[in-house]
Amino acid sequence: xxxxxxxxxxxxxxxxxxxxxxxxxxxxxxNYFPWYKQELGKRPQLIIDxxxxxxxxxxxxxxxxxxxxxxxxxLHITETQPEDSAVYFCAAYSGAGSxxxxxGKGTKLSVIP
Amino acid sequence: DAEITQSPRHKITETGRQVTxxxxxxxxxxxxxxxxxxxGHGLRLIHYSYxxxxxxxxxxxxxxxxSRSNTEDLPLTLESAASSQTSVYFCASSNTGLASEQYFGPxxxxxxx
Numbered sequence: 001x002x003x004x005x006x007x008x009x010x011x012x013x014x015x016x017x018x019x020x021x022x023x024x025x026x027x028x029x030x031n032y033f034p035w036y037k038q039e040l041g042k043r044p045q046l047i048i049d050x051x052x053x054x055x056x057x058x059x060x061x062x063x064x065x066x067x068x069x070x071x072x073x074x075l076h077i078t079e080t081q082p083e084d085s086a087v088y089f090c091a092a093y094s095g096a097g098s099x100x101x102x103x104g105k106g107t108k109l110s111v112i113p
Numbered sequence: 114d115a116e117i118t119q120s121p122r123h124k125i126t127e128t129g130r131q132v133t134x135x136x137x138x139x140x141x142x143x144x145x146x147x148x149x150x151x152x153g154h155g156l157r158l159i160h161y162s163y164x165x166x167x168x169x170x171x172x173x174x175x176x177x178x179x180s181r182s183n184t185e186d187l188p189l190t191l192e193s194a195a196s197s198q199t200s201v202y203f204c205a206s207s208n209t210g211l212a213s214e215q216y217f218g219p220x221x222x223x224x225x226x
Contacts, residue, residue, distance in 0.1 A: 001172075006155075032212040043203065043217040044156070051212055089155060099144045099163065099207060100171070101215060105155035 002027040004092050006104025013080050014112050021107045023090035024072040032093035033073045034101070035064060039086045047088075048075070080111045115140040119204050119218040126225055132191040134221050136204030144207045145187040146215065147171075147179060149200040156203065162187055163209075194225045 003026040013019045025033075034049035050057045050064045050073065057064050061080075066073040077084055087108050091101040117138040126132050136145065147159040158171030160179040168179050176198060178190045191198055204218040 034212075034214070043219050045217070046214050049212065049214075093212065099209070099213070100146075100158060100161060102158075103148075103156040105153065 002030060002092050002102040004090060004102050004104045006090050006107060008107060009105065010108045010110070012110045012112060015080060015082060017080055019077045019080055019084070019109055019111075021075045021088055021090070021109070022072060023074070023092075023104050024070075025092040025102075026071065027092065028068075028071065030092040033064070033066060034091050034093070035062075035075050036089045036091065036103075037086045038089065038106075044089060077109075080109075082111050082113050085109060085111045117204060117206055117216055117218040119202075119221050121221060122219065123222045124224070126194050126223070128194060128196060128225055130194050132194050132223065134189045134191075134202055134204075134223070136187045136189065136218055137185055138204075138206040138216075138218075139185065140206060140208070140216070141184055142206035142216075143184070143209045144213070144215075145181070146205040146207075147177070147187065147189045148203045148205065149173065149198075150203060150220075151200050159189065159202075160187075191223075194223075196225050199223060199225045 006023045031052040036044040037047045038044040063076045087106045090104040120135045143164045146161040148156040157173045162181040202221045205215040207213040207215045
């Protein structure tokens with residue numbers, strides 16, 4: 001089955017700096033990669049996703065890049081703000097009739113004012 | 114507005130008792146999932162269903178069961194609660210189709226004493 005590794009597990013940045021979270025996946029058949037943000041005590045919520053036929057996707061201050069050859073994808077947050085502080089999860093979706101997501105273990109991002 | 118709800122939100126039970134956690138969605142989604150979230154492990158899939166009468170085991174299914182008698186509900190039953198099942202449980206649902214977003218419920222915090 002799919003295996004998703006996520007790094008780093010914790011990340012502290014100064015407000016206004018950029019943050020990068022990296023994930024690798026094992027199943028070359030995986031074709032969809034969402035990122036979820038979970039604030040303390042809340043449910044995970046989708047913030048951005050990318051399909052395997054696209055190399056990069058951007059939405060305001062957040063962007064995701066995908067390297068299918070190397071089987072890794074990354075989340076980039078620019079001009080970080082205190083409200084970006086949360087746990088971020090990457091996930092991979094195997095497709096081929098499966099609707100399951102395999103999640104990374106999460107990255108706790110702290111933005112220091 | 115369509116939503117996904119879970120009940121109870123908090124539950125304390127004793128070792129050996131049977132516990133059922135409810136999940137109800139009003140999106141008419143075919144796909145429903147149960148995850149547990151533990152520190153250091155991220156979100157791990159317990160069981161999932163792709164439609165009425167369909168249920169499948171996930172990564173950590175031992176000690177849990179589900180049933181799907183209608184589209185809206187996927188209750189999760191702990192047959193004989195164990196302290197190792199103390200966790201936060203999230204239900205999620207998604208539409209059928211490639212790269213459909215999974216929407217998460219608010220979570221149930223279960224403590225087994």
